[in-house]
Amino acid sequence: MPDALLDDLNPQQRRAVTAGDGAVLVLAGPGSGKTRVLTRRLAYLVERRGVPACDVIAVTFTNKAAREMENRVLSLVQQNLDGIWLGTFHAMCARLLRREVNYLPYRSNFVIFDADDQESLVKRAIRELNIDDKTHRPAGVHAAISAAKNDLLLPEQMPLRTYRDEVVARVYKRYQEMLVANNALDFDDLLLQAARLLEQNPGVAERYARRFQHVLVDEFQDTNLAQYTLLQQICAYHKNIFVVGDEDQSIYRWRGADYRNVLRFQQDFKDCATILLEQNYRSTQNVLDAARQVIDRNGNRTPKHLFTERGTGSKLVQFTAVDEVAEAAFVVDTIQQYLSSMRATASDFAVMYRTNAQSRLVEEALIRARLPYRLVGALRFYGRREIKDLIAFLRLAENPTDEISLARVIAVPPRGIGQKTIEMLQSAAFQANISSGEVLLDLGSKGDSSPFWAIIGRSASLLADFGALLADWHSLKGRVSLVTLFDRIISDTGYEPYINDQSDEGNDRWENIQELRRLAYDYDEKGLTEFLQNLALVSDQDTLPPEADQPATARQKAVTLLTLHAAKGLEFNQVFITGLDEGLLPHSRSRDDPEEMAEERRLFYVGMTRARDQLYLLRSERRSSFGNWEYSEPSRFLADISDELLTYQGKRGGLPRAAQFEELRWTTTGLPSTYSRRQRKPELPVETRFKPGMRVRTAAWGEGLVLESRVDSDGEETVDVHFESVGFKRLLASLAKLEIIP
DNA sequence: TCGCCAAGACTTTTT
DNA sequence: GTCTTGGCGA
Numbered sequence: 001m002p003d004a005l006l007d008d009l010n011p012q013q014r015r016a017v018t019a020g021d022g023a024v025l026v027l028a029g030p031g032s033g034k035t036r037v038l039t040r041r042l043a044y045l046v047e048r049r050g051v052p053a054c055d056v057i058a059v060t061f062t063n064k065a066a067r068e069m070e071n072r073v074l075s076l077v078q079q080n081l082d083g084i085w086l087g088t089f090h091a092m093c094a095r096l097l098r099r100e101v102n103y104l105p106y107r108s109n110f111v112i113f114d115a116d117d118q119e120s121l122v123k124r125a126i127r128e129l130n131i132d133d134k135t136h137r138p139a140g141v142h143a144a145i146s147a148a149k150n151d152l153l154l155p156e157q158m159p160l161r162t163y164r165d166e167v168v169a170r171v172y173k174r175y176q177e178m179l180v181a182n183n184a185l186d187f188d189d190l191l192l193q194a195a196r197l198l199e200q201n202p203g204v205a206e207r208y209a210r211r212f213q214h215v216l217v218d219e220f221q222d223t224n225l226a227q228y229t230l231l232q233q234i235c236a237y238h239k240n241i242f243v244v245g246d247e248d249q250s251i252y253r254w255r256g257a258d259y260r261n262v263l264r265f266q267q268d269f270k271d272c273a274t275i276l277l278e279q280n281y282r283s284t285q286n287v288l289d290a291a292r293q294v295i296d297r298n299g300n301r302t303p304k305h306l307f308t309e310r311g312t313g314s315k316l317v318q319f320t321a322v323d324e325v326a327e328a329a330f331v332v333d334t335i336q337q338y339l340s341s342m343r344a345t346a347s348d349f350a351v352m353y354r355t356n357a358q359s360r361l362v363e364e365a366l367i368r369a370r371l372p373y374r375l376v377g378a379l380r381f382y383g384r385r386e387i388k389d390l391i392a393f394l395r396l397a398e399n400p401t402d403e404i405s406l407a408r409v410i411a412v413p414p415r416g417i418g419q420k421t422i423e424m425l426q427s428a429a430f431q432a433n434i435s436s437g438e439v440l441l442d443l444g445s446k447g448d449s450s451p452f453w454a455i456i457g458r459s460a461s462l463l464a465d466f467g468a469l470l471a472d473w474h475s476l477k478g479r480v481s482l483v484t485l486f487d488r489i490i491s492d493t494g495y496e497p498y499i500n501d502q503s504d505e506g507n508d509r510w511e512n513i514q515e516l517r518r519l520a521y522d523y524d525e526k527g528l529t530e531f532l533q534n535l536a537l538v539s540d541q542d543t544l545p546p547e548a549d550q551p552a553t554a555r556q557k558a559v560t561l562l563t564l565h566a567a568k569g570l571e572f573n574q575v576f577i578t579g580l581d582e583g584l585l586p587h588s589r590s591r592d593d594p595e596e597m598a599e600e601r602r603l604f605y606v607g608m609t610r611a612r613d614q615l616y617l618l619r620s621e622r623r624s625s626f627g628n629w630e631y632s633e634p635s636r637f638l639a640d641i642s643d644e645l646l647t648y649q650g651k652r653g654g655l656p657r658a659a660q661f662e663e664l665r666w667t668t669t670g671l672p673s674t675y676s677r678r679q680r681k682p683e684l685p686v687e688t689r690f691k692p693g694m695r696v697r698t699a700a701w702g703e704g705l706v707l708e709s710r711v712d713s714d715g716e717e718t719v720d721v722h723f724e725s726v727g728f729k730r731l732l733a734s735l736a737k738l739e740i741i742p
Numbered sequence: 743t744c745g746c747c748a749a750g751a752c753t754t755t756t757t
Numbered sequence: 758g759t760c761t762t763g764g765c766g767a
Contacts, residue, residue, distance in 0.1 A: 062757075115756075115757095187757065357753055357754095411743090564755080587754055624758085625753090625758095
């Protein structure tokens with residue numbers, strides 16, 4: 001009898017999916033069908049074992065993974081999944097905390113502070129405590145607080161080994177008080193507070209542990225201590241915990257993730273069944289072998305022997321460029337060769353890099369070549385000023401005591417409220433022991449009969465006007481639809497003329513606001529609280545408009561540009577990994593710490609194993625940083641890949657050392673270097689015979705449209721033409737007999 | 743109070 | 758090279 005749930009699984013996958021009760025650890029190499037196993041397991045439990053969906057909790061790290069799991073399972077089972085707890089760790093914790101909010105010093109409409117909010121709150125705490133924010137930078141202090149929270153440490157439990165520790169502990173304590181005063185939790189709090197709540201209220205913990213008959217976890221290697229503890233608590237009763245992960249793909253150490261949780265799991269659940277998935281369905285054997293040579297140098301892991309039935313495949317290509325411009329050019333030229341020979345479409349390609357800054361040159365090269373691309377992450381939708389402003393207004397409508405949002409928009413658009421006025425407002429609030437928002441509300445409703453009117457003096461009426469707006473919005477919330485409130489805020493504040501000055505950028509920003517409004521539309525019924533929570537918990541990785549500003553056709557067929565971190569879980573036919581230089585990959589900040597170095601290696605491994613057919617490993621002998629050239633050695637990881645697996649394109653070695661110093665001297669003494677980019681590209685002013693938009697004809701290809709034309713330093717004109725018959729061609733004007741059609 | 747300009751910092755990764 | 762921050766002048 002055919003079985004849609006099990007038939008197409010290999011024996012290991014099937015063993016995992018059909019495992020009995022108890023703890024199950026699935027160690028799944030890249031491309032081994034990890035997601036498939038997880039979704040089938042969930043479907044199997046519900047469909048074959050008759051487990052009610054509402055007794056299951058399934059946690060992932062990204063919203064995208066959660067959505068995908070839900071959709072896939074729904075297509076596998078005959079029922080709906082009503083009542084299931086399926087989502088990210090953070091979303092599941094937020095849900096739990098809202099339900100149990102009476103155990104916490106919060107109201108149930110608490111807001112979730114994102115990274116920016118957290119940092120500005122830390123900054124406030126630092127200033128308030130009269131600590132110098134130059135020596136103790138808010139970003140650094142916040143990172144330390146975050147790390148403590150991930151390790152389940154409260155301020156008073158912080159180890160105080162150095163003066164710095166003591167400073168951090170003090171700021172942490174104040175920061176935490178301020179969060180409570182703002183009725184806000186930060187990201188880390190979602191985990192920490194949930195774990196502590198269960199720990200301190202055994203009755204509550206038992207209720208959840210009894211409820212969740214089955215616990216399923218994706219990307220288990222990325223759990224931190226808080227998450228691990230939570231999992232232990234909720235599976236304590238039934239002890240049915242099914243985790244899937246791969247130590248070799250743990251790349252979030254800096255966020256507290258500890259791949260050793262995999263080892264800990266095996267110790268904590270003594271009778272756990274461990275299943276290894278080693279058959280890879282993605283890559284060629286050459287890619288897998290090279291990846292293995294890289295990862296096998298790491299310790300503390302379960303060795304895996306990935307194999308494939310896809311065959312040997314072609315060798316990896318290693319290319320050493322003279323500089324980063326040439327590196328980007330190699331990527332684009334290679335892609336164009338594939339495209340012009342019709343062997344691939346743009347969406348088959350991915351370009352990966354260690355740091356976001358590296359994307360820029362590739363982008364420029366792609367734009368020049370007229371190739372569509374999409375950038376994952378990086379230019380965050382939610383990070384844009386106009387979006388943050390609007391969210392701040394919405395948050396104030398929800399929660400007028402939110403000081404961070406208030407500080408953000410009290411003078412946006414400018415309404416005569418300046419630094420002095422804000423200080424007065426804050427001191428008035430401080431003396432009355434209420435929040436600034438409440439002072440504003442009071443001023444707004446009572447006007448000059450408010451006790452604060454006299455305290456604040458001259459600019460009190462300006463504050464009162466804004467307070468009246470806040471009061472309006474606050475009372476509208478719940479009475480009118482979300483979109484109505486949204487529009488009211490825009491018109492009350494005059495936000496459109498403020499943000500849209502009719503320039504391209506202004507139009508862009510206004511477009512973003514419209515996009516946010518469309519999102520709000522989906523929450524018209526669910527309401528503001530849900531909308532805000534969702535905004536806080538969506539990551540930039542699963543930012544909804546993939547590239548909203550590109551036409552749909554371009555979106556479908558675009559080259560993907562992304563960081564190695566963002567690449568996890570994805571796959572592409574052709575993958576370029578750029579910047580394989582010491583200092584970049586591995587990153588210089590990992591140099592002195594063996595654990596961090598091991599993580600850089602895993603990061604590279606993740607990137608390599610994204611490739612189905614062809615992997616390009618690129619480096620550049622020198623890069624410009626702040627206008628100076630910097631020279632680097634090849635990444636140590638390249639040396640780990642044996643020669644039989646590699647083909648070298650371009651030159652293989654670097655410049656002789658002496659030559660490097662020679663050049664270095666040139667550039668650092670400020671003398672014009674013959675190698676500087678500015679000098680090498682005087683292309684623009686030179687007049688070209690062919691212009692973009694011209695129609696041309698050749699004997700061989702018929703009519704076409706000139707996309708671009710330029711003259712290089714030798715006076716040679718290169719013309720890019722799109723022909724109706726054969727598509728894109730790059731031609732030398734002197735050789736191709738191009739006829740201009742008037 | 744606001745907007746402009748110059749100096750300075752900055753680049754690792756993000757739920 | 759680019760973005761942010763801070764100072765200064767209108």
